[in-house]
Amino acid sequence: MPIDKSQVKKVAKLSRISLDDSKLESLSKDLVSILNFVEQLNKLDTNEIKPLTSIIDKSLDTRDDTVSDGQIKDQILKNSPEKNEDFFIVPKVVD
Amino acid sequence: MRTFLLYQRLLIKMNDLNNISLSEIIKLVKSKKISSLELANHFINNIKKGKKLNSFITTCFDQTINDSKNFDKKQNFDGLLPGIPIAVKDLFCTKNIKTTAGSKILENFVPTYESTVTSNLWKEGAILLGKLNCDEFAMGSSNETSFFGNVLNPLENNLVPGGSSGGSATALTASLTPATIGTDTGGSIRQPASFTGTVGLKPTYGLCSRWGIVAFASSLDQAGPMTKNVEDCALMLEAMSGYDKKDSTSINRKKENYSKNLKRSIKGIKIGIPKEYRVDNMPKEIEQLWKNGIDILKKSGAKIIDISLPHTKYALPTYYIVAPAEASSNLARYDGIKYGYRSKKGNNLIEMYEHTRAEGFGDEVKRRVLIGTYVLSSGYYDAYYLKAQKVRKLIKGDFDNSFKEIDAILTPSTPSSAFKIGEKANDPISMYLNDIFTVPVNLAGLPAISIPAGKDHKGYPLGLQLISKELEEQKILNIAFAMEKEIDFKQTLNRWWE
Numbered sequence: 001m002p003i004d005k006s007q008v009k010k011v012a013k014l015s016r017i018s019l020d021d022s023k024l025e026s027l028s029k030d031l032v033s034i035l036n037f038v039e040q041l042n043k044l045d046t047n048e049i050k051p052l053t054s055i056i057d058k059s060l061d062t063r064d065d066t067v068s069d070g071q072i073k074d075q076i077l078k079n080s081p082e083k084n085e086d087f088f089i090v091p092k093v094v095d
Numbered sequence: 096m097r098t099f100l101l102y103q104r105l106l107i108k109m110n111d112l113n114n115i116s117l118s119e120i121i122k123l124v125k126s127k128k129i130s131s132l133e134l135a136n137h138f139i140n141n142i143k144k145g146k147k148l149n150s151f152i153t154t155c156f157d158q159t160i161n162d163s164k165n166f167d168k169k170q171n172f173d174g175l176l177p178g179i180p181i182a183v184k185d186l187f188c189t190k191n192i193k194t195t196a197g198s199k200i201l202e203n204f205v206p207t208y209e210s211t212v213t214s215n216l217w218k219e220g221a222i223l224l225g226k227l228n229c230d231e232f233a234m235g236s237s238n239e240t241s242f243f244g245n246v247l248n249p250l251e252n253n254l255v256p257g258g259s260s261g262g263s264a265t266a267l268t269a270s271l272t273p274a275t276i277g278t279d280t281g282g283s284i285r286q287p288a289s290f291t292g293t294v295g296l297k298p299t300y301g302l303c304s305r306w307g308i309v310a311f312a313s314s315l316d317q318a319g320p321m322t323k324n325v326e327d328c329a330l331m332l333e334a335m336s337g338y339d340k341k342d343s344t345s346i347n348r349k350k351e352n353y354s355k356n357l358k359r360s361i362k363g364i365k366i367g368i369p370k371e372y373r374v375d376n377m378p379k380e381i382e383q384l385w386k387n388g389i390d391i392l393k394k395s396g397a398k399i400i401d402i403s404l405p406h407t408k409y410a411l412p413t414y415y416i417v418a419p420a421e422a423s424s425n426l427a428r429y430d431g432i433k434y435g436y437r438s439k440k441g442n443n444l445i446e447m448y449e450h451t452r453a454e455g456f457g458d459e460v461k462r463r464v465l466i467g468t469y470v471l472s473s474g475y476y477d478a479y480y481l482k483a484q485k486v487r488k489l490i491k492g493d494f495d496n497s498f499k500e501i502d503a504i505l506t507p508s509t510p511s512s513a514f515k516i517g518e519k520a521n522d523p524i525s526m527y528l529n530d531i532f533t534v535p536v537n538l539a540g541l542p543a544i545s546i547p548a549g550k551d552h553k554g555y556p557l558g559l560q561l562i563s564k565e566l567e568e569q570k571i572l573n574i575a576f577a578m579e580k581e582i583d584f585k586q587t588l589n590r591w592w593e
């Protein structure tokens with residue numbers, strides 16, 4: 001058993017997804033079967049292999065550290081579910 | 096003369112537009128036999144009659160009509176897609192047009208910017224028809240994970256169109272759009288193309304810009320064309336591809352004229368047949384399809400070479416570590432604050448996040464985010480993620496080695512034809528197995544095309560896949576172009592949905 005229910009709860013917490021008990025049951029079952037499936041990789045000895053870091057044969061482009069856009073405050077706030085003038089509104093964080 | 100022209104136009108509209116290719120439509124537009132507005136009206140009418148297929152999430156007919164009228168006024172035929180109405184997968188951000196990625200969490204998201212790939216299409220003269228349904232965040236192989244409901248395959252009303260670009264495949268097959276674009280992270284263009292008897296190409300990683308595409312797994316995602324034939328595919332690829340400084344993994348090179356350089360050329364070409372793709376329990380029909388493809392290539396003067404890609408069987412488990420890991424990072428942005436859905440539940444910030452994501456994401460997305468978070472979490476990272484990246488290196492090495500002696504690889508596109516709605520919905524692994532022949536290509540960043548190559552005993556289409564080394568799209572297009580002529584695949588639809 002690669003993962004148990006308490007671990008699924010922990011991962012859900014890390015993922016910021018609330019799970020009720022009925023969901024927990026079916027999701028745990030699915031996760032166990034997926035993890036069992038991917039564990040085939042352990043049959044392969046990869047001690048001498050370096051992990052892949054990029055699939056394209058080039059280094060990533062860099063750009064000058066200068067402002068190339070901006071003044072788009074309205075656009076940035078436009079799709080916010082809750083806003084107030086220039087701010088995103090979030091639930092109270094500090095008491 | 097005027098009456099004759101009108102009569103000619105009427106003939107075109109009634110008989111042909113559903114049965115001719117994008118390239119032929121473009122010829123009609125350029126020779127002024129049909130206007131952009133007439134085209135727009137034709138496809139809008141088809142879309143309205145095609146509601147049962149559920150292939151569209153959003154339409155923007157007022158804008159379509161407006162844009163086509165503007166095109167007709169200006170009469171500029173310089174672009175590759177002059178005045179052509181086109182619908183795109185709802186994973187491409189379109190300015191001022193809702194973009195949902197098939198998810199509740201983006202149900203009301205209206206981008207203030209345009210993706211590079213779609214803006215490339217508009218620059219070539221194309222006009223937006225609407226946004227096509229897809230699996231939620233492109234996670235699925237049957238279009239059943241979409242928040243907006245599953246899409247039906249135009250072949251039969253109980254059949255999936257494949258996924259994740261299922262809406263694109265259906266809209267194309269049913270002639271609700273003359274061509275379309277999708278995205279392919281593990282087979283999401285090629286598998287639905289195979290399930291609907293159409294052509295789909297996944298380009299080399301970095302050929303098409305990812306800027307403005309809703310991200311799923313950033314080291315695997317690529318946009319690509321889905322069309323009715325190979326000629327159209329070359330044209331659409333030419334229109335959508337190109338360097339973009341806004342995508343740091345975009346390849347900076349001269350744009351290729353895929354359509355101009357398209358020729359039927361097979362003679363002397365070396366085609367590899369990988370023995371590892373002969374999987375257990377492969378249906379005899381797929382085996383036969385593959386053999387027919389090999390025979391066609393042989394007859395046309397290609398040299399067939401048996402090759403080995405020894406790590407093929409590890410591709411799928413590798414993919415189901417790498418893709419969820421990247422997805423869990425990419426989807427962390429959906430927090431109910433900056434954009435997208437926000438839950439009303441929760442007494443504090445953390446609870447708000449948790450309820451927003453629980454209510455906003457569907458089951459398959461949750462599964463992948465949880466798997467991804469798990470394989471990246473402290474104590475498990477080396478065992479899963481690092482291991483997978485090492486195996487990915489081996490898989491890429493297999494391809495690199497074989498391309499030293501061959502030009503392209505021929506395989507089946509999928510291990511089966513289209514399946515029934517609900518048939519695989521309860522078993523994630525059996526759903527994942529659909530991508531067994533397509534996933535290795537994404538892991539290695541290579542280009543691959545799926546072309547319709549035959550039918551099974553039920554009459555459902557089956558596809559063959561051609562893979563080349565990076566940036567050799569022209570080569571696989573040319574081989575596919577030659578094979579297409581020999582295969583002569585035909586499909587008649589009774590348009591049951593109208």
